[in-house]
Amino acid sequence: MKDKSKGSSAATLKRILKYASPYKGRIVLALLFAFLYVVLNLTAPVLVGYAIDNAVGTGQVNYGMILELLLLTGTVVVMSSVFQWLMNLCTNYVAYFTVRDLRRDICRKFNTVPLKYIDGHPHGDLLSRMINDTDSIGDGLLQGITQLFSGIVMILCTLGFMIFLNIYIALVVVIITPLSMFVAAFITRLSQRMFREQSAAQGELSSYIEEYVGGQKIVKAFGYEQRSQESFEQINSRLQQCGQKSQFYSSLANPSTRFVNGLVTAAVCITGSLSAIQGTLSVGQIAAFITYANQYTKPFNEVTGVIPQLQSALAGADRVFAMLDEADQTPEPENVQELSSCSGSLDIKNVDFSYVPDRPLITDFSLRVKPGQRIAIVGPTGCGKTTFINLLMRFYDIDEGAIMLDGKNIYELTRSSLRRSYGMVLQESWLYNATIRENIAYGRPDATMDEIRAAAKKAYIDRFIERLPEKYETMITEEGGNLSQGQRQLMCIARVMLCQPPMLILDEATSSIDTRTEIRIQRAFAEMMKGRTSFIVAHRLSTIKEADIILVMKDGNIIEQGSHDELMQRKGFYCNLYNSQFSS
């Protein structure tokens, strides 16, 4: 979708570095340590070589010199190790803390973008930006840059040392080594194509397994086992073919590099020894050369290995920044008011709304609600009942018209005070990973234990909680997994009960709640609604009939409104719906 030119990756890189800027000091240190580590690391073989030169043959050993050189080597080695360790510490620190900062900002973004963004993006995708993409930025870019830097320094320094020792042999090494890069690049290209094919086949196989093992009960019910086995083996043998190729190609890299290394070593041995015969090189220098020749291909491979890592990091960074660049919800105006108390009278005037421009959903909708009235929202599944809730609580902004709460335009109130005036119990009852007490006190963390218990009692969940071994201190596992759906909903009711908001938005459960819990929920709802303006997404006929106003929704739009009797007389959609439910 975006043209990823060099300019834009440079911009992305710059932006990541800006994120890392609080850790500037450590970045500079990391580069400095990297430099020192590489230079010292390369000095050691030269020193060892000189030491060997002081032991030419019987009776020709200069012990003093050797001792001095070896002590020096020891110091250099220890220092090089220390610097390498320090370098690792610095890059780790920068990488992990920059990732932390990125994640912090992503989380903040989750709660400041318009809800439309959260609703419109698969949560798995947003989550993978939060976890995986930031990880690849940490690994690829921050650690990668240090690797790249030390790799390049290593190449340059080795080259420098070799030229210093003997320019001709250095030239031989320089000419042969790029061979390994060509070989490596060739192998990478080959295996990358195979890898793509392999991961496509692997993906296909995984989704096949997911579907057919997940749907095993249906497979059994229809006696489909043999047919599914055949298709499975087909995909599997395709995976075998490309998997075998990709594994073979990628496993070529090691032996090929070893071969090139061997070539370099042989070349150094031959030219080095010939030079030594001519007297232009010492034996110790040959030894140093061999060590270098062995090491010289390593940084090349490292540098080429870092490139794809960098690319995937940049791609990840693009996705992360795209999310962070998402516009926040409209800021509150300057003269914004805090809603201190509220009677619950609502006046909706000529509201227009659409999720997608050009596809109007709600047009010219008006509704007047007196304090304490009950409004039932009915309609077939998927008719967009949540749209209405979205507008009332300003999760989405209306396009035209006005919504007045106690005579005040809700767009002139702070979002937080508006939302606090509603108590909301949705069907997908959200609880978080904390104790039951903390969950009930979510809206009022300062509530006393007595208040919490009273709220739980009113929601008919107190007795259940008391039966748990740790009572109110019981941890709720991920998304309330250790509670039944009905219990979760009762917990959410208690949470709202504790806040005593002037208005309510409730969602009746459709199914999967056992009868007794359902009765409790209904009683709790009734308790809560006393004297409060309530909007109920209704499924139960009794709720609908007792409502002051019924809003009938279809395909996202409000098509009828009125009391039960009025709507029955109109003989419209509602009348049909009602009749279909209870005649057969």
Next chain:
Amino acid sequence: MFRLRRFLKGYIFQLTVGPLCKLIEAVFELMIPMITADIIDTGVKNNDAGYVLSRGGLMVLMGALGLCFALVCQKSASIASQGFGTKLRNAMFRHINTLSYEEIDRIGTPSLITRMTNDINQLQLAVAMLIRLVIRAPFLVIGAMIMAFMIDVRMALIFVVAAPLIALVLYIVMTRSVPYFKAMQKKLDRVSLISRENLSGNRVIRAFDKQDYEQQRFDSANSELASTAVRVGRISALLNPITYTIAQAAIIAIVWMGSCYVDSGSLQTGQIIALVNYMTQILLAMIVVSNLVVIFTKAAASASRVNEVFDMQPSVTEKTHKDISPDENAPAVVFDNVCFAYGSGGYALKNISFSVKRGMTVGIIGGTGSGKSTLVNLIPRFYDVSEGSVSVYGNDVREYSFEQLRSVMGIVPQKAALFSGTIEDNLRWAKKDASDEEINKALRISQSYEFVEKMPEKTKKTVTAGGKNLSGGQRQRLTIARALVGSPEILILDDSASALDFATDAALRKALRDETKGMTVFMVSQRVGTVRYADKILVIDNGELAGQGTHNELVKSCPVYREICLSQLRAEEVEN
């Protein structure tokens, strides 16, 4: 792990030739430092350029030969390991197909999927490494030691000290960092849990105005993760510097002691260089060995997870593959004092007895977890009863072959799942060669005809995995259609109308009644409206049959049924 070696059968050739070739390459590699020493100690010392060139040529030749051998090995490894993985996957899929509901429920689908993908991939990698490195790396370590002994026994002592020391450091650093890695994974899980909660609960968080609180909660988990990660880094960052230092210390010792022996004439300079090179080889090989240990530890864990699946025996097995003759006059389904328990748990169903005549419509109602679904799952023998018996057409279900028993039934499971493919592919599950007419009829009865016709591709529309590109209601109606193709004699609807609105639900029931004369229908539901006009209603409460009869009978006689009715309907609606 070794039990899985049966899947390596047929790859004996690759398994022998591969490591052998790698061994030859390693031998060549070990010779190189010796040749280097020769070149220096003979060639350079005697100023013999010819010797230098011939030995140099030998080095190149050995390198080239080594490459060839290595390629043969890599090829063998890729063939054997991928073949092994493929066979293993096929066998596992086949085995899973034979398992009954009970076993699949016990392991769980997500776990089966990871076992078939990640775990098998891990084992595949282990097989490849077995061929490529398991012989080579230790051989290089030992070989380099032997070469050192061959050069000079006294010098070899340095190797005897240094090599185990490197191994020890590798061991300590690795075992020390493993618990930290686990801790880090936990912290990361927490960060992703809070992120998930912030996404799924976004509305609630905003409704309670708790954005700041959530941010704090996230920040603390997030910072903890970062500091744990830095702590882990501190330990694992030690690995390279320490091993490097030990190897270098050994090299310094080699040069120092070597110089003394050179002085006394018992060692030559080139041999010092060779020893230095062997030390470097040992260091590199050791690091490979430590990686191998990690790979094989993981593989062993994967192997035990894979074997767990193979060890699982289906609890429901066929007595016969032959068809037996059903009794024409017997009732369609009879439950005789049936008890059922999942695994070793308490009874999920207790003392259930009822009889269903052919052509009857039976409604089954009760709360969540009351045992409704369990009850209907016993009819196609997805589970076996613990006590009592279930009979279909006069024979115990255990007497039939799976194929005969299940071919007379159309089953609509609770979870409305379709499979990727076209709508038509999905509808042809029960009957591969169903005519268009049959398909259209099934679509009409299930109230799907209209919406399918509205789609531009009609029945050729592609369905994505699970049917995610259709609405819940559409999916549910198509699963009903799928069961109807092939005109089953017994239709089981397991709460299959929950996603339908009342109007569609009613139309569906009407069509089922009118169009499927003679079909015995079981209808599980939580809604009174769905079951109230059934010929017989079974009320299940807590695994027991609380009552059976028609709506009017039960309203009077069964308190549980009355309670359910009152929770859903108003009093006057219950009565009429």
